[in-house]
Amino acid sequence: MDPSAPATALISNDIVLFGLIAATLGAVFWTASRESGPWKKFYTYVPALLLCYFIPGIYNSVGLIDGANSSLYNPVASRVLLPAALVLLTLTIDLKGVLRLGPKLLAMYAAASVSVMLGAFAAFWLMGVLHPETVAGDTWGGMAALAGSWIGGGANMMAMKEVFAVDETTFGQFVVIDVGVGYVWMAVLIFLAGRADAIDARSGADTAAIESLKTRLEDYQKEHERVASLSDLMIIVGVAFGAVGLSHAIAGPASAWFGANVSWARTASLHEPFVWVVVLSTFIGLGLSFTRARTLDGAGASKIGTLFLYYLIACIGMQMDILALADRPWLFALGLIWILVHIALLWGLAKLLRVPFFYFAMGSQSNIGGPASAPVVASVFHPSLAPVGALLGALGYATGTVLAYIVGITLRAMAGA
Numbered sequence: 001m002d003p004s005a006p007a008t009a010l011i012s013n014d015i016v017l018f019g020l021i022a023a024t025l026g027a028v029f030w031t032a033s034r035e036s037g038p039w040k041k042f043y044t045y046v047p048a049l050l051l052c053y054f055i056p057g058i059y060n061s062v063g064l065i066d067g068a069n070s071s072l073y074n075p076v077a078s079r080v081l082l083p084a085a086l087v088l089l090t091l092t093i094d095l096k097g098v099l100r101l102g103p104k105l106l107a108m109y110a111a112a113s114v115s116v117m118l119g120a121f122a123a124f125w126l127m128g129v130l131h132p133e134t135v136a137g138d139t140w141g142g143m144a145a146l147a148g149s150w151i152g153g154g155a156n157m158m159a160m161k162e163v164f165a166v167d168e169t170t171f172g173q174f175v176v177i178d179v180g181v182g183y184v185w186m187a188v189l190i191f192l193a194g195r196a197d198a199i200d201a202r203s204g205a206d207t208a209a210i211e212s213l214k215t216r217l218e219d220y221q222k223e224h225e226r227v228a229s230l231s232d233l234m235i236i237v238g239v240a241f242g243a244v245g246l247s248h249a250i251a252g253p254a255s256a257w258f259g260a261n262v263s264w265a266r267t268a269s270l271h272e273p274f275v276w277v278v279v280l281s282t283f284i285g286l287g288l289s290f291t292r293a294r295t296l297d298g299a300g301a302s303k304i305g306t307l308f309l310y311y312l313i314a315c316i317g318m319q320m321d322i323l324a325l326a327d328r329p330w331l332f333a334l335g336l337i338w339i340l341v342h343i344a345l346l347w348g349l350a351k352l353l354r355v356p357f358f359y360f361a362m363g364s365q366s367n368i369g370g371p372a373s374a375p376v377v378a379s380v381f382h383p384s385l386a387p388v389g390a391l392l393g394a395l396g397y398a399t400g401t402v403l404a405y406i407v408g409i410t411l412r413a414m415a416g417a
Contacts (some may be wrong), residue, residue, distance in 0.1 A: 004315075087281050089305040090285025091301060140414070240308075260303070
């Protein structure tokens with residue numbers, strides 16, 4: 001948060017904002033737990049998770065809060081709560097079960113990256129026909145930056161901004177597209193995740209591996225379930241935040257060393273500490289899953305990890321400005337065409353391979369959303385699947401810069417720049 005920036009929102013104090021977010025999440029879960037009355041019918045159609053995402057977005061859109069200038073998302077939620085959640089959710093994982101998900105999951109991830117690239121070319125060409133003013137000037141550079149975000153993440157987006165010297169105004173507009181289109185697609189996936197069983201039944205997808213993994217994890221949790229003592233909770237929190245601290249301690253020097261000594265480090269974003277934090281947290285949790293620490297799930301480790309993810313969801317949502325794209329509706333149309341091409345191509349492959357909806361959602365969100373939000377969508381299917389989203393999202397950091405660069409030089413040629 002920039003302390004020198006003028007406060008334009010009604011609530012500018014992060015402590016007050018944290019209280020508002022906590023109260024909002026509490027209200028959502030309290031109403032969702034009602035067994036009778038209008039709330040039960042309401043939540044039959046509207047997932048509680050969707051409200052945890054959209055209500056903070058409404059706060060931001062009407063000027064009650066300023067999510068973009070709050071420290072709650074960065075560093076608190078993304079740099080502390082996300083890796084803590086990854087540790088707690090990963091230490092409960094059944095690695096053999098995850099490996100049984102098979103190569104089709106990786107195929108969907110790779111296809112998602114390619115479909116984002118093709119979507120960029122299709123959207124640029126189509127908007128050139130429908131509304132040439134939208135793709136005039138350095139729009140191609142803004143699209144290259146957005147491709148970096150939609151294939152990798154924020155670090156890749158910034159890399160493309162520098163590589164193609166994207167104008168600040170153009171870059172800012174595509175940041176809005178990133179949030180306005182990308183985060184709305186995330187909300188759609190969250191909504192559809194609650195209907196994944198029906199979608200898979202209609203498509204005839206083989207969900208045996210996922211269902212087997214869920215069953216084994218639930219059986220393991222029931223076998224070790226107990227009333228958590230204060231010692232249990234202290235150990236869970238100690239393991240989570242101790243691992244986060246260790247990850248950050250290693251991430252800084254490791255990223256600096258790779259950036260200074262490894263020629264291809266920037267291509268794979270290994271000079272970015274956040275990449276290391278995500279990967280290290282995931283692998284620390286994975287290592288703990290082979291020890292007695294896994295029994296902590298019986299005392300609620302995965303529930304606490306899921307709680308952290310819900311705060312992350314709210315902090316992601318509070319950056320969304322629903323009204324921000326009103327000034328340039330054609331630019332919004334460009335982003336919409338782009339993501340619709342991505343969805344159509346990926347959905348076609350999913351139908352061809354007859355993969356579960358989870359594979360489709362992970363392939364898309366690990367690209368469009370990256371490691372900060374892919375675990376969120378994965379956890380809607382089952383909390384233990386969050387690390388799958390994290391690992392696929394982190395993979396995008398390694399491929400995003402190269403693929404987005406290809407998008408940039410191709411669009412530049414199409415624009416005749």
